[in-house]
Amino acid sequence: MNRIADWDDTIVALATPPGIGAIGVIRLSGKKSFLVANELFSSKDLLLQPSHTVHVGFIKDEENILDEVVITLFKGPRSYTGEDVIEISCHGSPFIHEQIIGACIRKGARLAKPGEFTQRAFLNGKLDLAQAEAVADLIASNTEASLRTAIHTMRGGFSEKLKELRERLIRFSALIELELDFSQEDVEFADRKQFYALINEIQQTTTRLINSFKLGNVIKNGVSVAIIGRPNAGKSTLLNVLLNEDRAIVSEIPGTTRDTIEEVINIDGILFRLIDTAGIRQHAADVIETAGMARSLEKMKKADLVLYLFDVNDNSSEVGKIKSEIESQDLNYLLVGNKIDLAGEAAARATFAQYDKLVFISAKQGLHTEVLKERMVDVVLQGRVQTENTVVTNARHYHALKETEKSLTDIRLGLDNNLPGDLLAPDIRRCLHYLGEITGEVSNEDLLDYIFSKFCIGK
Numbered sequence: 001m002n003r004i005a006d007w008d009d010t011i012v013a014l015a016t017p018p019g020i021g022a023i024g025v026i027r028l029s030g031k032k033s034f035l036v037a038n039e040l041f042s043s044k045d046l047l048l049q050p051s052h053t054v055h056v057g058f059i060k061d062e063e064n065i066l067d068e069v070v071i072t073l074f075k076g077p078r079s080y081t082g083e084d085v086i087e088i089s090c091h092g093s094p095f096i097h098e099q100i101i102g103a104c105i106r107k108g109a110r111l112a113k114p115g116e117f118t119q120r121a122f123l124n125g126k127l128d129l130a131q132a133e134a135v136a137d138l139i140a141s142n143t144e145a146s147l148r149t150a151i152h153t154m155r156g157g158f159s160e161k162l163k164e165l166r167e168r169l170i171r172f173s174a175l176i177e178l179e180l181d182f183s184q185e186d187v188e189f190a191d192r193k194q195f196y197a198l199i200n201e202i203q204q205t206t207t208r209l210i211n212s213f214k215l216g217n218v219i220k221n222g223v224s225v226a227i228i229g230r231p232n233a234g235k236s237t238l239l240n241v242l243l244n245e246d247r248a249i250v251s252e253i254p255g256t257t258r259d260t261i262e263e264v265i266n267i268d269g270i271l272f273r274l275i276d277t278a279g280i281r282q283h284a285a286d287v288i289e290t291a292g293m294a295r296s297l298e299k300m301k302k303a304d305l306v307l308y309l310f311d312v313n314d315n316s317s318e319v320g321k322i323k324s325e326i327e328s329q330d331l332n333y334l335l336v337g338n339k340i341d342l343a344g345e346a347a348a349r350a351t352f353a354q355y356d357k358l359v360f361i362s363a364k365q366g367l368h369t370e371v372l373k374e375r376m377v378d379v380v381l382q383g384r385v386q387t388e389n390t391v392v393t394n395a396r397h398y399h400a401l402k403e404t405e406k407s408l409t410d411i412r413l414g415l416d417n418n419l420p421g422d423l424l425a426p427d428i429r430r431c432l433h434y435l436g437e438i439t440g441e442v443s444n445e446d447l448l449d450y451i452f453s454k455f456c457i458g459k
């Protein structure tokens, strides 16, 4: 869309976290950034310096020296926002930050709103909307996997592909709209076969992206893992060994864990939220245990992954029953045979040979817990996606993709029924609209304000 924005105002904000630090960076963007900075910088005339250079000197407010700083110059359009940008690296004291920002405002800048720098970058065509939103995800990412997906989206990710498909659809749409002008004459400018092929191609892409959303969400928000099983199976011991700390109480008394305990671990860059639950058995000893068991089942139903832990030395018939129960609820699961230190691994393997999603461990001795971790990651990735691949993590994109898919189904239906162009046109417009919403080629101001208000100030 490349609307070159023509704002008169120059914005300023602290780009680093507020508080004390070694340095703080204050950022200015807009037509007057160089003028504003130059009036405060006493050491040399910044207006005479080339772009992409760095200058050391003093910031003065009238006659008061505020700080010794390093100033980096970026002349538009070669800058983050596409406008003239100045970055002032000063000392990391909130008092200094306040003084310098105050001085910039007195010289004509105004305080930036949250996300306003990125919003300008978007409006100046430096980033599309999906990329701009990924900047926020990147800042918020707390695991390697979420970081990688955010970087991938920020660098262009799926936007390029969607833009290209949308452009091809626009061409078809133009031809079909043209048919409307000749509706008396029964002509077809748009080749229906080629059009069908394009619709298929768009649908393949949207379906893949929609399917990636579940994984995307998992990467962004973590995978919830419910550890369930009979009392004394060793659930709390497993939680502790995975966390590498004595978090939950372990004892030989069945029914030790009464309520759920949640802790977070990072395995191979994916965040897992482990939930240790109260053991489940036929007859609970008291009301509290009964309540705890009900909660365990609740957690199990909501979990992204269920670890069913059992003692390999116990009666083996129960495992099959539980497995069918979990499968009937369509849950992701792994069976975990614990306490192989007592039975011996070979004996345990022989007893439970018929199960495939099964890992044998000794929680107490930390035996094979690495294997279990690997299997947990495998279940999440299910071999289908690597995190570098395109993954949708944003609910707004997901919604727009779903709507795109609906419109594609309608277009296809229209084509199957040989509908004339004037009846296809509204569905095509709808499809173009939702595809464009993702990359921001179609946008309205409320949406933009909403998206950018989720950013932190200074970004």
Ligand SMILES: Nc1nc2c(ncn2[C@@H]2O[C@H](COP(=O)(O)OP(=O)(O)OP(=O)(O)O)[C@@H](O)[C@H]2O)c(=O)[nH]1
Residues within 6 Å of the ligand: 229, 230, 231, 232, 233, 234, 235, 236, 237, 238, 249, 250, 251, 252, 253, 254, 255, 256, 257, 258, 277, 278, 279, 280, 338, 339, 340, 341, 342, 361, 362, 363, 364, 365
């Ligand atoms: N030999 C052996 N003992 C284990 C192992 N894992 C756990 N235990 C023991 O089994 C007993 C029960 O362990 P917990 O971790 O408290 O079991 P739980 O499943 O949390 O039990 P509840 O909270 O009562 O449902 C404790 O005495 C543990 O030391 C193991 O791998 N080998």
Ligand SMILES: [Mg+2]
Residues within 6 Å of the ligand: 235, 236, 237, 248, 249, 250, 256, 257, 276, 277, 279
């Ligand atoms: Mg326990």
